[in-house]
Amino acid sequence: MSADGAESGELKQPTLQSETPDYNDAYDAIVVGAGLAGTAAALTMAREGLDVLLLERGPAPGTKNVFGGVLYTPTIRELVDIDDAPMERYIAEKRFSMLTSDGDETAVSIRPGAWHDEPHNDSYTVLRRRFDEWFAKQAVEAGATLVTETTVTGVLRDGQTIVGVETDRPNGELRAPVVVLAEGANSLVSEAADLKERPDREDVAVSVKEVFKLDRETIDDRFRLDGDAGAAYHYFGEGAVGQAVGGGFVYTNKRTISVGIAYRIEDAAQGQTPEETLDAFESHPAVAPLIRGARRTEYAAHVIPEGGAKAMPDLVHDGAVVVGDAAGLVLNSGVHLEGTNMAVESGYHAGKAIAAALEDDRSDESALVAYPRDLEQSFVVENLRHYDWFQGTIADDRQFLFEDLPRALADAETEYFKMDRTSKDEHTDAARDRLLEAAGGWFGAAKRAWRFRRMLS
Amino acid sequence: MSTVQPHVPDVSIEDRLYTVKYRDAGESHLGIKNADVCTDCTTNECEQVCPAAVWTVEEGSNGVPSIAYENCLECGTCRFGCPSDNVEWTYPKTGGGVVFKQG
Numbered sequence A: 001m002s003a004d005g006a007e008s009g010e011l012k013q014p015t016l017q018s019e020t021p022d023y024n025d026a027y028d029a030i031v032v033g034a035g036l037a038g039t040a041a042a043l044t045m046a047r048e049g050l051d052v053l054l055l056e057r058g059p060a061p062g063t064k065n066v067f068g069g070v071l072y073t074p075t076i077r078e079l080v081d082i083d084d085a086p087m088e089r090y091i092a093e094k095r096f097s098m099l100t101s102d103g104d105e106t107a108v109s110i111r112p113g114a115w116h117d118e119p120h121n122d123s124y125t126v127l128r129r130r131f132d133e134w135f136a137k138q139a140v141e142a143g144a145t146l147v148t149e150t151t152v153t154g155v156l157r158d159g160q161t162i163v164g165v166e167t168d169r170p171n172g173e174l175r176a177p178v179v180v181l182a183e184g185a186n187s188l189v190s191e192a193a194d195l196k197e198r199p200d201r202e203d204v205a206v207s208v209k210e211v212f213k214l215d216r217e218t219i220d221d222r223f224r225l226d227g228d229a230g231a232a233y234h235y236f237g238e239g240a241v242g243q244a245v246g247g248g249f250v251y252t253n254k255r256t257i258s259v260g261i262a263y264r265i266e267d268a269a270q271g272q273t274p275e276e277t278l279d280a281f282e283s284h285p286a287v288a289p290l291i292r293g294a295r296r297t298e299y300a301a302h303v304i305p306e307g308g309a310k311a312m313p314d315l316v317h318d319g320a321v322v323v324g325d326a327a328g329l330v331l332n333s334g335v336h337l338e339g340t341n342m343a344v345e346s347g348y349h350a351g352k353a354i355a356a357a358l359e360d361d362r363s364d365e366s367a368l369v370a371y372p373r374d375l376e377q378s379f380v381v382e383n384l385r386h387y388d389w390f391q392g393t394i395a396d397d398r399q400f401l402f403e404d405l406p407r408a409l410a411d412a413e414t415e416y417f418k419m420d421r422t423s424k425d426e427h428t429d430a431a432r433d434r435l436l437e438a439a440g441g442w443f444g445a446a447k448r449a450w451r452f453r454r455m456l457s
Numbered sequence B: 001m002s003t004v005q006p007h008v009p010d011v012s013i014e015d016r017l018y019t020v021k022y023r024d025a026g027e028s029h030l031g032i033k034n035a036d037v038c039t040d041c042t043t044n045e046c047e048q049v050c051p052a053a054v055w056t057v058e059e060g061s062n063g064v065p066s067i068a069y070e071n072c073l074e075c076g077t078c079r080f081g082c083p084s085d086n087v088e089w090t091y092p093k094t095g096g097g098v099v100f101k102q103g
């Protein structure tokens, strides 16, 4: 695969220099950001026969992008042939672990046999640098024009209507009937244009991640994997992210593993720094053996919006739509961390809606409402609504969830499996008592069970 | 209770940042909106939240942080982390800044 396709001039590429002809209204739509959402939108529109300009600030798509590791493919698989995509491994096992700061681990692990069959439960680890570049290339092959190393610095307006973008290129103003804002979590352009408010600190998480190199056999052995099978381990509790609200993760790639943590910026601001938190997680006895002897190959960080449905801005405006992380479309429920599927889904629906509106020569808000309507009816908004209650509940109950419960679980297990001359019955009773005590007795347990019932529903 | 010792060798922020590739944009894309706000700030959250040690409030700096923009991972955290919204945050010019090779 040509890693530098975007740079070598092999792609159709206007230079946007002063000597270039006037590109105003040469395009039907301009997409800001060649991440998953922007590329999905550009690809969809190009397939609908529109002239699309996809603008990316990095030297190539993916060079600025960071995520934990699992790409969810239900929609992307409909758009492109993922057999050729640079996938790392499919997810054959998911594991959820509670860690205490004392070194205890209690894990639930699932390895359904069905996940070995294609499409592998639509879950694959990828490295964004390679994947995003490949995905953008599919949009280019469908007819979109990709221009890299170009940062959009603002939108152009005619009255209230957005009529184009301003870039950091010389004479870098470009007009088009529709602008797709797909700039990700740090959405400077949308915020400056009053298309959304800056999210509150409580609604944004910080994530730091490292990629470690190991040979393939070592990864297969340590994680009990075979062939292209991979694993996604998720960690909670004080041993994962200290006193903060969030969690840790370990994902296997082909020859590397991605290790990281994500928790509320609010907690980092109160003194728990990202680096120390990552150090503690990587040193935990449950995690350290997984990365023993590995070489660090990259340190990275990024914010994650986690305000859910209530923090979602208006998705359509006269002449513009907002998609993906820029629109806050990330589900971070503790058990789920999904944004890739939502980014692609939103880009796809936005692309369809724009094509239909332009067919009628329109680009005003009311002509574009098919996008929010379709998204509302998709899993995206439904899932976000379903979990909206979660962040607040977790924050209110963090002492119990992240400290008391993991410790009680570890104690209860130790009690339950204790080998001595006391009867099993007595050990079971003691284990149950220990759990009940942590949950606040029978009434406390019932109250909590009720509060968290929706987590697994 | 566990007595297992960590297996991970100590790693410094320098070691970590050494793994990161950058294209220097030549000028800082980060700044402070109003220095007086920093002078009055006692919490220095910008320094706390940044995973790349870009922000440092040094002795005698009147509380105004120095900014090692060359190390910035462009994660965006400081923009939300400052409670006074006093961080001036833009993207490095023309594709400069961090270049992830894996992401």
Ligand SMILES: Cc1cc2nc3c(=O)[nH]c(=O)nc-3n(C[C@H](O)[C@H](O)[C@H](O)COP(=O)(O)OP(=O)(O)OC[C@H]3O[C@@H](n4cnc5c(N)ncnc54)[C@H](O)[C@@H]3O)c2cc1C
Binding pocket: A032, A033, A034, A035, A036, A037, A038, A055, A056, A057, A058, A061, A062, A064, A065, A066, A067, A068, A069, A070, A071, A072, A150, A151, A152, A153, A182, A183, A184, A185, A189, A207, A208, A209, A260, A262, A302, A303, A304, A323, A324, A325, A326, A329, A330, A337, A338, A339, A340, A341, A343, B091
């Ligand atoms: C650490 C971490 C772990 C995660 N783990 C997972 C996971 O395991 N599974 C999952 O499904 N989701 C995960 N997510 C969420 C997921 O990564 C995002 O939801 C998804 O990448 C959003 O895609 P996007 O296209 O909206 O934004 P992005 O992928 O952020 O793309 C935005 C693009 O716009 C470009 N850009 C920004 N501003 C401009 C501008 N002004 N001009 C030009 N270009 C611009 C950027 O360079 C970038 O290429 C994780 C996120 C993080 C940060």
Ligand code: SF4
Binding pocket: B032, B037, B038, B039, B041, B042, B043, B044, B045, B046, B047, B063, B064, B065, B081, B082, B083, B084, B085, B086, B087
């Ligand atoms: S940038 Fe914000 S947090 Fe940092 S010193 Fe200034 S006011 Fe305080």
Ligand code: SF4
Binding pocket: A301, B030, B049, B050, B051, B052, B053, B054, B055, B071, B072, B073, B074, B075, B076, B077, B078, B079
């Ligand atoms: S964007 Fe991230 S890495 Fe850069 S200075 Fe801000 S917090 Fe630090």
